[in-house]
Amino acid sequence: MFGDLARLFSNQxxxxxxxxxxxxxxxxxxxxxESNADPLERLRMEELIRVxxxxxxxxxxxxxxxxxxxxxxxxxxxxxxxxxxFEAYRPYLERLAESLSQSPEGAGAGADPxxxxxxxxxxxxxxxxxxxxxxxxxxxxxxxxxxxxDVLLPRPPxxxxxxxxxxxxxxxxxxxxxADDLRMWVCLREVAxxxxxxxxxxxxxxxxMIEQYVSSFEMNPxxxxxxxxxxxxxxxxxxxxxxxxxxxxxxxxxxxxQREVLxxxxxxxxxxxxxxxxxxxxxxxxxxxxxxMLTEALQRRRVDPSEGERFAGRLIGLSxxxxxxxxxxxxxxxxxxxxxxxxxxxxxxxxRFLPTPAELDAPGLWLARIDLPD
Numbered sequence: 307m308f309g310d311l312a313r314l315f316s317n318q319x320x321x322x323x324x325x326x327x328x329x330x331x332x333x334x335x336x337x338x339x340e341s342n343a344d345p346l347e348r349l350r351m352e353e354l355i356r357v358x359x360x361x362x363x364x365x366x367x368x369x370x371x372x373x374x375x376x377x378x379x380x381x382x383x384x385x386x387x388x389x390x391x392f393e394a395y396r397p398y399l400e401r402l403a404e405s406l407s408q409s410p411e412g413a414g415a416g417a418d419p420x421x422x423x424x425x426x427x428x429x430x431x432x433x434x435x436x437x438x439x440x441x442x443x444x445x446x447x448x449x450x451x452x453x454x455x456d457v458l459l460p461r462p463p464x465x466x467x468x469x470x471x472x473x474x475x476x477x478x479x480x481x482x483x484x485a486d487d488l489r490m491w492v493c494l495r496e497v498a499x500x501x502x503x504x505x506x507x508x509x510x511x512x513x514x515m516i517e518q519y520v521s522s523f524e525m526n527p528x529x530x531x532x533x534x535x536x537x538x539x540x541x542x543x544x545x546x547x548x549x550x551x552x553x554x555x556x557x558x559x560x561x562x563x564q565r566e567v568l569x570x571x572x573x574x575x576x577x578x579x580x581x582x583x584x585x586x587x588x589x590x591x592x593x594x595x596x597x598x599m600l601t602e603a604l605q606r607r608r609v610d611p612s613e614g615e616r617f618a619g620r621l622i623g624l625s626x627x628x629x630x631x632x633x634x635x636x637x638x639x640x641x642x643x644x645x646x647x648x649x650x651x652x653x654x655x656x657x658r659f660l661p662t663p664a665e666l667d668a669p670g671l672w673l674a675r676i677d678l679p680d
Contacts, residue, residue, distance in 0.1 A: 320433055326437040329442055331445070333446055335383075344381075347471045351469055355377055361589045362589065363501070377465050388441075388448040395459070399621075406436075407432060453470070460512050483600050512574060569663070572625075573661075579635075581653060609627070633667070638650060641672070644673055
C-alpha cells in the first residue's frame with residue numbers, strides 16, 4: 307500500500323501522467339475490457355477516406371496532408387483514443403499546471419498561515435488532482451468522439467486520423483441512421499477539419515490563444531480548501547461532480563484575460579466550423595443518401611455537449627454554443643453568396659485573411675478588406 311502511495315505522489319512534474327492514463331482508461335472503459343477494432347472496419351474507412359480526400363481537396367483547394375504523407379485512418383477503442391490524444395492535450399495541460407502552481411498575488415509575507423498550509427498541500431496534491439482531471443476529461447471525450455476533431459484542437463502534425471467504431475455503432479443505434487452513410491460523413495468532417503486546422507497559420511493562431519487561455523487561470527486557496535473539506539469520498543455523485551469541475555476541485559478561477567481570449571478562440575472556431583459545414587453540405591449531398599437526416603441528428607448532438615466536451619471548454623477554452631455555430635455558418639454563407647467557393651477558399655490563404663470579430667457579422671466588409679493592398 308505504501309509503495310502505491312509513494313508512486314502516486316512521486317514527482318512526475320506538474321501532472322502525474324500515470325494517474326492521468328489510468329483514470330482515462332478506467333473512464334473510457336468503465337472498468338471493463340474492450341474488444342479490438344474489427345480489421346474490416348479499417349478497410350471500410352480506408353476506402354471512404356480516399357473518396358473524402360479527393361472531394362475535400364477539390365472544393366477547398368487545400369492540401370489535406372499536414373505532414374507530407376498520405377491520409378490514413380486508424381479505428382481505435384475508446385481507451386486507445388484517450389491514450390493517443392494525450393500527446394495533443396499534454397502541452398496545454400502542463401502549461402495550465404504551471405500557471406496554477408504559481409503563488410497567488412499577495413502570498414508571502416503576512417499571508418494567512420492556513421492559506422500557506424493549503425498551498426503546501428496543493429503543491430503535493432496538485433499533480434495528482436490534475437492527473438485525475440486530465441484523465442477524466444480524455445476518458446469522457448473518448449466515450450462520444452466519432453473521430454479526432456469533435457473538439458477542434460490542433461494536434462501534432464500527422465496524417466493519420468482516428469475514429470472510434472464503438473461510438474459510431476452507438477450513434478447508429480441511437481439515431482437509427484445508415485452506418486455507411488455515417489462513416490462517409492465522419493470521413494468528410496475529419497478530412498475537412500484536418501485540412502483547415504492543419505494550415506500552419508491557423509494552427510499557430512489557435513495554439514497561441516489556447517496557450518494564453520490556460521496560462522491565465524488563477525489559484526484561489528479558499529476555493530481549494532473548501533473543495534477538500536466538502537468532498538465526501540464515499541459519495542460517487544459528489545466525487546464525479548467535483549472531478550468534472552476544475553474550478554471547484556483545483557480552486558482555479560477564470561480571469562478577465564481569459565474571458566477576452568475565450569471570445570477570440572470562439573470567433574476562430576466559429577469560422578472553421580462554418581467552413582467545414584459548408585464543405586460537408588456541398589459534398590455530402592452528392593455522396594450520402596441520407597445526408598439531410600444524418601446532418602440534423604449530428605447537429606443536435608453537437609449543440610448538446612457531453613461532459614467531456616464541457617470539461618474541455620472550461621479547462622482548455624475549446625467550446626462553441628449554438629449562437630457561435632450559427633454565426634460562423636452565416637458568415638461563410640455570406641461569403642459564398644458574394645464570392646462563391648473561390649472567395650471562401652481565401653479564408654485560409656494567410657493569417658491576414660482571417661476575419662476580425664467585426665467582420666464575422668459583415669462578410670462583405672471582410673471581402674472588401676482582403677482586396678485592399680498590403
